Amino acid sequence: MLEYISAINLPAFLLIFVRVTSFFVTLPIFSYRNLPAQHKVGISLFLAALMYFTIDIPELTIDASYFILLFKEAAVGLTVGLLAYIILAAIQIAGGFIDFQMGFAIANVIDPQTGVQSPLIGQYMYTITLLFILAVNGHHLMIDGVFYSYELIAIDQLIPIHNENWIVYIIDAFNQMFVIAFLMAVPIVGCLFLVDVALGIIARTVPQLNVFVVGLPLKIFVALLVLVIAMTFYIMLIQNLFGTMLETMQGLMELFGGE
Known part of the structure; x- marks a missing residue:
């Protein structure tokens, strides 16, 4: 297929390749x-x-000006993909809140996808x-978002750097990540807070009972029980979170396009 690309339009193809590749760096x-680098490059080249x-x-x-366009294409792909990753990171932030209350904060695991440490419950929820994103073909919607970006940000259009709205938009999305994480962690963290209050009352009324020995397994049992009960609720939150991620990506691309 590449043999039909003439030498005159090769710079345009390179701009498209840079944007798609930049998306795959942070998306x-x-x-x-888990996805080998040569496969990422091959998929980017095909798309x-x-x-x-x-x-x-x-x-x-x-x-x-062409090199400025190259830098713009890379910036668009990296920024939009990173914003999508930030929104999904709310899952792991919520897991960190839950692990801290459960006593699992000292037992982080290595995330095989990113290679960094992540909380146990956060990794489970993530x-x-x-799996939910793959089940609903969310990865297809992400690729569609890459294609849709050319309707909002033309290949020869520069980003309005003087417009600070897109900077404020990214900051608001970053704040929204913590709000979503807090709302997701509230059911379990609230229940564990009540357990702490109950253990405090027991420690004052029954001093012979060692609450430090009883408290940790009790909090783990209560947290896992509430997590099982609230799993349907979390699936609904994940569905809304994925929709929020797509809307946030579209909103940022609209600001980059000057709309």
Whole structure:
């Protein structure tokens, strides 16, 4: 397919390839270490070739402004993909809140997708989130978002750097991540707080009972029981969170496009 790309339009194809590749560097699921780097490049090359014959390609020449466009394409892909990852990171933040109350904060595990430490409950919930996204073909919607970005941000259009609205938008999305994480952790953290209050009352009324020995397994049992009961509720939250992620990506691309 690439043999049909003429030398005159090769700069345009390179711009498309840079944007798609930049998306896959930070976009959830596609950016994880489980996917080999050569596969990421191959998928990016294939998608860039498809998009080349689909979107409107302007005549471009390699000059000083062309390198600015290259930097713009990389910035768009990295920023939008990173924003999507930040929204999904609310799952692990909520898991960190829960683990801290359960006493699991000292037992972090290595996340095979990112290679960094993550809380136990957070990793469990994040794995369920990824499986949910794959089950509803959410990765197809992410690829569709990459293609949709060319309708909002033309290939030869620069980002309005002087417009500070997109900076405020990213900060608001970052704040929204902590709000979502807090709301997801409230049911279990609230129950564990009541357990702490009950243990405090027991420690004052029955001093012979060692609450430090009883408290940890009791809090773990209560947290896991509430987690099982509230799992349906969490699936609904994950569904809303995924919709929020797609809307946030679209909103940022609209601001990049000057709308």
